[in-house]
Amino acid sequence: MRLPMLSMFSALRQTAFQQAQHSAATPLLLQKYLRKYSSDNNINAKMVAPTPFSKDFFFRQLFDETSCTYTYLLADLNTKEAVLIDPVLEKAKRDANLVTELGFTLKYALNTHMHADHITGSGWLKQLLPGSKSIIAKASGAKADIHLNEGDPVSFGRHRIDTLATPGHTNGCMSFVIHEQGCVFTGDTVLIRGCGRTDFQEGDAGHLYDNVHSKIFTLPENFRLYPAHDYKGTMESSVWEEKTYNPRLTKTKQEFIEIMNNLNLPYPKKIDVSLPANRECGVYDIPKE
Incomplete structure (x- = not known):
């Protein structure tokens, strides 16, 4: 057509x-x-085509069916150093096995924020793959081996992740940008045709809107956009698509705040279990096997 x-x-x-x-x-x-x-x-x-990944950059998108969480495995194919973004506790053995099978060394397990709908796999991965370290934003209030402030880089091999503070869903939300590969990992800040809720865990709709428009939507429009969750089976988007079609974030700020304040969403099912565990970097309630 x-x-x-x-x-x-x-x-x-x-x-x-x-x-x-x-x-x-x-x-x-x-x-x-x-x-x-x-x-x-x-x-x-x-609409512009995305930038092809460089030949020494490995990318794999993984999925947890229960929480509809995407976990991302990234690696430098020359040095074999790897990172995992937003690992899930129940999938930690899967992720560790994949890292081992591919001959990678897991350097970091990063979380975009302190999740409320699942327990992070960071703690168990540190046991399964000794030498790996956990990372989260300092503003999250969660324990980790490394705490990030905006602008602190995260490197694996020759590749570099730049960090943006994008609070609004939670105080500690961060988005991870790899400029050379033309991609951004937005956590729950920007979802595909949606965004994270702002009615709990220090949520602030106005802050979310401002951070999206000043930091994520100012990235090149052809950047691939990878969220922490998707509930409809969509695997990726782009900065241009969300600037053009996101039904919430294309509104004015006041309209957006009104929408977010009137979602009337149910209480998160796993929040009472997930938040205490995630504050401790997911190091308790680790399966025995």
């Missing part, structure tokens, strides 16, 4: 030029037509 749309756009644009050629107000008429048809064909005009 794309070719007919492009052909139609080209034909309409040609018509605009032909009509403008016979007008005394040629520049103004051209601008009018081109603005109109560029707007009508916004997808064709603005």
Whole structure:
């Protein structure tokens, strides 16, 4: 269907030029037509292909069916150093086995924030893969081997993760950006066509909105966007897509706050178990086997 749309756009644009050629107000008429048809064909005009991953960068997206959590395994294929973003306790053995099978050495287990819907796998991974360290934002209030402030880099091999403080869902929310690979890991701050709730755990809708628009939505529009969760089976998005189609974050700030304050969501099922465990970096209630 794309070719007919492009052909139609080209034909309409040609018509605009032909009509403008016979007008005394040629520049103004051209601008009018081109603005109109560029707007009508916004997808064709603005959507840009993502940057290919470099040959020495390994990426694997993993999934926990119970909490609908995405865990991301990243590695430098030359040095074999790896990191895991948002590991889940029940999937720690799966993740450790994969790291071992692929010949990687797990350097860090990172959490984008202190989760309320599952227990982090960081603590168990440290036992399964000795030498690995846990990382979380200092503002989260959770224990970890390394606490991050905005701007603190995280490296594995030659690759670098830049850190953005994006509170609003929780005080300690961080987004992880790899500029060379053109991707951002947004945790619960930006979900695909949604965002994390802001009605508990120091949530603040206004802060979330400001941080998304000033930090995530100012990244290049073709950056891949990887969230911590998805409940509909969508695996990734892009900065441009969420700026264009996110039904909440495309609203004005006041409209967004009204939406978030009136979601009337149920109390998180696992929060009373998950938060105490995650404050301790997930090091208790670790399975015996």
